[in-house]
Amino acid sequence: MSKWFKKVLIAVVPLFLLTVLAACGQKQTDNVYQRTKSAKKIVWGVKADTRLFGLMNVKNGDIEGFDVDLAKAITKQMYGKDAQAEFIQTTAKTKVPLLKNGNIDAVAAAMTITDKRKKIIDYTQPYFGAGQSLLVKKGSPIKAVRDLNKAGTKVMAVKGTTAVDNIHKFAPKAKVLELDDYAQSFTALKSGQGVAMTTDNGILYGIAKENPDYEVVGGTFTNEPYGLAVDKGQTEMRAHIDKALDQLQANGTYSRLVEKWFGGIPGFDVKEVEQP
Amino acid sequence: MISVLTNNWSTLLTGFGNTLLSSVIALVFSLVIGSAFAIMETVPSKVARVIAHTYIEIFRNIPLLVITMFFYVVIPQYVAPMTGFAAGTVGLTLYTSSFIAETVRAGIQAVDIGQMEGARSNGMTYWQAMRYIILPQAFRLVIPPLGNQFINLIKNSSVLAFVAGFDLMYQGDALASATFDTFNTYLVVGVFYLVLTLPLSYYMRHLEKKLV
Amino acid sequence: MSILSQAYTWINLKFLLEGLGVTLEVSLISIVLSFVIGLLLGVIRYVGIKYFSAIVGFIIDIIRNLPLLLIIFFTYFALPKTGLRMSPLSASIAALVVFESAMLAEIVRSGIIAVDPGQMEGARANGMTYWQAMWYIILPQALLKMIPPLVSQFISLIKDTSLATIIVLPELLYRAQIIYGQDTRYMLPMYFMIAVMYFIVCFALSLVAKRMEKKFG
Numbered sequence: 285m286s287k288w289f290k291k292v293l294i295a296v297v298p299l300f301l302l303t304v305l306a307a308c309g310q311k312q313t314d315n316v317y318q319r320t321k322s323a324k325k326i327v328w329g330v331k332a333d334t335r336l337f338g339l340m341n342v343k344n345g346d347i348e349g350f351d352v353d354l355a356k357a358i359t360k361q362m363y364g365k366d367a368q369a370e371f372i373q374t375t376a377k378t379k380v381p382l383l384k385n386g387n388i389d390a391v392a393a394a395m396t397i398t399d400k401r402k403k404i405i406d407y408t409q410p411y412f413g414a415g416q417s418l419l420v421k422k423g424s425p426i427k428a429v430r431d432l433n434k435a436g437t438k439v440m441a442v443k444g445t446t447a448v449d450n451i452h453k454f455a456p457k458a459k460v461l462e463l464d465d466y467a468q469s470f471t472a473l474k475s476g477q478g479v480a481m482t483t484d485n486g487i488l489y490g491i492a493k494e495n496p497d498y499e500v501v502g503g504t505f506t507n508e509p510y511g512l513a514v515d516k517g518q519t520e521m522r523a524h525i526d527k528a529l530d531q532l533q534a535n536g537t538y539s540r541l542v543e544k545w546f547g548g549i550p551g552f553d554v555k556e557v558e559q560p
Numbered sequence: 561m562i563s564v565l566t567n568n569w570s571t572l573l574t575g576f577g578n579t580l581l582s583s584v585i586a587l588v589f590s591l592v593i594g595s596a597f598a599i600m601e602t603v604p605s606k607v608a609r610v611i612a613h614t615y616i617e618i619f620r621n622i623p624l625l626v627i628t629m630f631f632y633v634v635i636p637q638y639v640a641p642m643t644g645f646a647a648g649t650v651g652l653t654l655y656t657s658s659f660i661a662e663t664v665r666a667g668i669q670a671v672d673i674g675q676m677e678g679a680r681s682n683g684m685t686y687w688q689a690m691r692y693i694i695l696p697q698a699f700r701l702v703i704p705p706l707g708n709q710f711i712n713l714i715k716n717s718s719v720l721a722f723v724a725g726f727d728l729m730y731q732g733d734a735l736a737s738a739t740f741d742t743f744n745t746y747l748v749v750g751v752f753y754l755v756l757t758l759p760l761s762y763y764m765r766h767l768e769k770k771l772v
Numbered sequence: 773m774s775i776l777s778q779a780y781t782w783i784n785l786k787f788l789l790e791g792l793g794v795t796l797e798v799s800l801i802s803i804v805l806s807f808v809i810g811l812l813l814g815v816i817r818y819v820g821i822k823y824f825s826a827i828v829g830f831i832i833d834i835i836r837n838l839p840l841l842l843i844i845f846f847t848y849f850a851l852p853k854t855g856l857r858m859s860p861l862s863a864s865i866a867a868l869v870v871f872e873s874a875m876l877a878e879i880v881r882s883g884i885i886a887v888d889p890g891q892m893e894g895a896r897a898n899g900m901t902y903w904q905a906m907w908y909i910i911l912p913q914a915l916l917k918m919i920p921p922l923v924s925q926f927i928s929l930i931k932d933t934s935l936a937t938i939i940v941l942p943e944l945l946y947r948a949q950i951i952y953g954q955d956t957r958y959m960l961p962m963y964f965m966i967a968v969m970y971f972i973v974c975f976a977l978s979l980v981a982k983r984m985e986k987k988f989g
Contacts, residue, residue: 332940332950333949333950333953335954339954340950342783342787342950342951342954343783345787373940373942374940375940377938378860378939378940381849381852384852385852385857385858387857387858387859464938465949465953467949467950467952467953468949470956471952471953471956471959474956494955
């Protein structure tokens, strides 16, 4: 008995060694702007499960949505008509690690600008004004976020998003079930795992549009400006994306894209979007 | 690494408790179900054997995650509501029971066939012989492989993380997503799992040696 | 009925089949790599090189006793902090290989143990060195004994690949979720279809394993 117990004790040693190894590991940084400029190609991390922002088309594997169109427009604005935008699918959980790993050059994935995330990545100016809201089954007694503030109430949110913290703040008695992406969350709502799903209104309207039994209620109870993101320290890249955003706003491309994706959504205020 | 532990002690401990709870519940039920199907596989009735065989092959050959997701998202829509913890535990039970059935069946068949005949010629019924002669010996033989199944069960219980089952993996992952301190958080979570699985695995190896 | 015909359009089925292709591709690459590494580790652990074998054995035990999901998370979300960058595809393969080679090392070791120890002595008495005896006499027999558990391990690997859906590897389960994410009425049909696909592949392989067990066991 004591022999295998001793082995258990030694088990911890390699783990500590790994930690030390990690601490020593040096990460080399490259200049994303110079690299993407000479390649005339930007690799964007986008959503693949979010209607209106980024949704994969099963027919051809293409991802379609506002974020995708905007990223394409920015790429061409920065590096010319023949520049290429490549899209890699991310989830709320994977987007930051992918950016930090260098698998993607920039993120356009309905990502809220938060102080917490600002510590590890750099944001451009806000490009989309969203706010957190609730999606419920039609006829649900839940009308606003305060209705959730009861013990035993379960709300679905996506792991690693601001929605989780906000529910803790606005409805501290509710229990948050954190799932891995929006499809899983909505699936859980449909399966009755909770009474509401919460995230930004734009995403919820996208789901409600395809699922008429569900509706967005209670208006927005937070302010969630979306920003495009680059890895910490890529200031040159960020400055050029900001400039491209300004130019697209000035020449009307930006408004055209907003209108294309959000113009026909009932209950959605396009003006709010454009003034984040 | 230490700060991850001290700052989130209660969260991680809750997760650890849920992992243990789910594993133990799943172990008890899969032992019962698995043994029942193992016995069914060895009885003379062909119908019983086919039923047992079908059950075992189905749950052995479909990923645990698919079974669990099925219980989490599909069953509540058509049958009855089910929390993530319940769905995960049911998935674990069904999946593990098929492996336990195979283990126990091998144990029953390893017990000398002559013993069944001997017991029956001494006036025991088939079930009496099974209950008093065959099964006790079979179970002694399969304790180490069953122990290994339990270790697998603990490791596999991490699928609860996919269905908000509030287990160790779920808590650790939520923590890592919130703090971005993935490296240290996952290391701590790993140590928590090892505390359970590593001693068990050495103990099983020790038992195996003793039995041989 | 109409739901089924909408869910099982050729476009959706093709999308799923491509996912099955990714699943099999990742599993196949992983099993081959894990076999090579596992063989090496298993032999190292068996022969007992002072300290080295004990350390290797110990690392194997740690990896074997961790959930694969944790290893996947660690590879994809934590290792990049040390500067090791991987795509979902290579991270999935790396995590599976680390986990599987530890599992296979144990299979290799017990395979070698199962070969009659008298044979090593016999071979050495006939003038072979230890490593010659290992390579020409012991390992070939041990490998034959290992074939059935190896196939079982391959089946586990195929099933385990589904865990990589969490790091957005476009395998079978991920694709099913993409499809029902667009219309949640397809949920049941999608789960049913992928369960059938996994079952066909794994069950067929388990039949192969049984047949081999009869032949070599």
